[in-house]
Amino acid sequence: MKAEKAERVDLDIAAESPPRRGDTRTTNEKTAASLRSASLRTPTSLGAQATLDITGALNALLADFFALYLKTKNFHWHVSGPHFRDYHLLLDEQADQLYATTDPIAERVRKLGGETLRSIGHIARLQRVLDNDAEYVTPLDMLAELREENAQLAERMRETHDVCDEHNDVATSSLLEVWIDEAERRAWFLFEATR
Secondary structure: OHHHHHHHHHHHHHHOOOOOOOOOOOHHHHHHHHHHOOOOOOOOOOOHHHHHHHHHHHHHHHHHHHHHHHHHHHHHHHOOOOOHHHHHHHHHHHHHHHHHHHHHHHHHHHHOOOOOOOOHHHHHHHOOOOOOOOOOOOHHHHHHHHHHHHHHHHHHHHHHHHHHHHOOOHHHHHHHHHHHHHHHHHHHHHHHHOO
């Protein structure tokens, strides 16, 4: 077994190009450097402009989903009053649904050959959902604000759907239709809870 490992190591070393004079980097450092410069472009049958348009719209939606997720969790953590349990559970369920959508959006961007969000700062630059850092928000104001944000999110997804239709991206359009329905359901529940 040791001889087999030694043979593999010898083959790996032999496969490397000879070191350049004065190059003191290790093989791992060279490999890491080449990977950092490797392209992340995924082949797609959509054109370059379609990829740019659709992935740009999806990345903005992804930032909105993360921002709305955190706002919903914020209200979930800070809600109080006689309907605490009902609102607390409702907001937790809605936050879970928002978060569950983030990975499919990001993966769709990658499938289309684009690059997706990389950091909280990137989210902050793209998000259209307004933060609410107020020390106290009444429960009804929380629900009303989230209702409005979910309605706006559904509208933005419809706009993204139009972009997808323009470029004949039926797969992304199909996903958006499900997410629009979920956003409308969240808005409906929030509306009914405030009547």
